[in-house]
Amino acid sequence: MSAPLFRAVTMARRLDTGIMERQNTIWRILLLAIPLAVFSIFIVWPLLNSFYYSFTNWNGFNAEYDFVGLKNFSKVLTTRLFTNAAINTLIWMVAAIVLPSLAGLGLALLLDSKIRGANVFKSIFYLPICLSAIVVGQIWVWIFQPDWGLLNMAISAISGEPFTYAWLAKPGSAIYAVIVAWSWQQTGLSMVIFLAGLTGIPQDLTEVAEIEGATRWQRTWHVVLPLLRPATVVVIALSVINSLKGFDILYIMTGGGPFNSSDTLAMYMYNESFKKYRMGYGSAISVILFLITLTIIFIYFRQLKKVDEIYD
Amino acid sequence: MTSPAMKKSRAFSPWPAAVFICLVVLALLFLAPTFGVLLAAMKSTGDIAAGQLWSIPTTLFLDNFREVLANPSVKIYFLNTFLVAVPGTFGSILMGILAGYVFAKLPFRGSNLLFLAIVSGMFFPPQIILIPLFRIFNALGILDTLWPLIIVHIAMGIPICTLLMRNFFATVPNALREAAILEGANEWQVLTRIAIPVSLPALAVLATLQFTWIWNDFLWPLIFTQSDEKRTIMLGLVNLNGQYSVAWGVQGALALMASLPTLIIFLFFQRFFIRGMTMGAVKG
Incomplete structure (x- = not known):
């Protein structure tokens, strides 16, 4: 295949929205993975845990604690x-x-x-x-x-x-x-x-x-x-x-x-x-x-x- | 006498002069507290106790600064704070770049809601995640090291960094990205070769803001560190103030030195700093 033709074909492929969309999805995942992971592990997860601990009598040291409801x-x-x-x-x-x-x-x-x-x-x-x-x-x-x-x-x-x-x-x-x-x-x-x-x-x-x-x-x-x-x-x-x-x-x-x-x-x-x-x-x-x-x-x-x- | 034909604004008005004087008085009142620390730092404890704090010193008295510089703990505090602030600043900005690019250039269904959820993170008091974070870092065995501080500052910086980077990337024309993609560039190349180079002002804004906040932070090191070798400067400042409990001059010199990095940043990058503050506030 000649070079210009090859270029035209790849360009057409790239323009194919199906392929584009799939590629975009991959990039979204790649780029968002780390920030979202850090945010989830160190902000969202602790927040949910705060709710969890608020129903316990944990004292900060002991491994054991009891649920005390409200x-x-x-x-x-x-x-x-x-x-x-x-x-x-x-x-x-x-x-x-x-x-x-x-x-x-x-x-x-x-x-x-x-x-x-x-x-x-x-x-x-x-x-x-x-x-x-x-x-x-x-x-x-x-x-x-x-x-x-x-x-x-x-x-x-x-x-x-x-x-x-x-x-x-x-x-x-x-x-x-x-x-x-x-x-x-x-x-x-x-x-x-x-x-x-x-x-x-x-x-x-x-x-x-x-x-x-x-x-x-x-x-x-x-x-x-x-x-x-x-x-x-x-x-x-x-x-x-x-x-x-x-x-x-x-x-x-x-x-x-x-x-x-x-x-x-x-x-x-x-x-x-x-x-x-x-x-x-x-x-x-x-x-x-x-x-x-x-x-x-x-x-x-x-x-x-x-x-x-x-x-x- | 001014003729009635003359434009009203050209006529003499006492207003600007009054405003100016008013501002000068307010500015002096506003500067007085900061100026007081400077004065204290140049006075001996005896002078201050004798009620001489607020008088202008006649001789240059530098013993307080010598005392501070000779204290080995102070060096450790400074070093620790840099070791936290530099990676914390870079890390949080990197997170903001990655997430901000997706929200600006690769939006997807529900991305606005996700963006809003992340950004709202900057409004919550840190107290709401204090206990679980303490437990996580304890389980990881990294309490009383600098790691929890670096990690937390990166995580807590994500909302503001994502917000500013998304808003900045949104101003980069889409046509630029599409042309590059058609030429065979991938998303990473668009980000690193087009989006980031044109976003240098935004990066400067974020770097000044993040560094200042991390430098001035007090709560996280208070919770996550115990030993003197792991303290950062603001925690160290409180600790040393206990040690020099009546040596107000030394305390003043310490406070000045602890504020020096952020003061320098403020003096040189004030424009970026103010822009970041207003952008973050107004767009939030």
């Missing part, structure tokens, strides 16, 4: 410590939606007005996100330090009297102090997302509003903010999801204390499982945590879809 769940849901952790997680969620999101929105609106040095400002506000939660926690432990912390020194200087309130050691303030530190780190993230949302708003719209005589405030309130809805959905969802992960910074700043006053679900799960070695009980907490996250993700995807429908 006992772990009934115990978890009636324990004061769990309700306490759940309420704290809720407080954290609400604060996370309000503090870093609003601060990020404010900064994004200020930065969007073509200000000089905008990039430098952006970097400054964004910098904390590259620090680890451990370092951020350490920094803020110093700020809240009763004797020489920045906060108490500032209050002393303003009031003229020595002020030595131990923010992190008092049940009434510990969790809020941690939330402030956490918000400081997260603000940059929501700022960046809002900025991305702002660049998507056509300038004509605000210009038309300006010509029509709308004040700066009216333009922001009636034109810009409604158009930022998609970005807002993303920021709020991220804040909620990240608040469920709140662990590292708590661990370093309060450890969940004093008297469990700053426990979150993630912290509570860790303490029960790896401090008290009640792995079955801890698994029940993680199952509850999973179900809460799943519900939030479900709501989030539905909201995103709605947003898409409005703007398409």
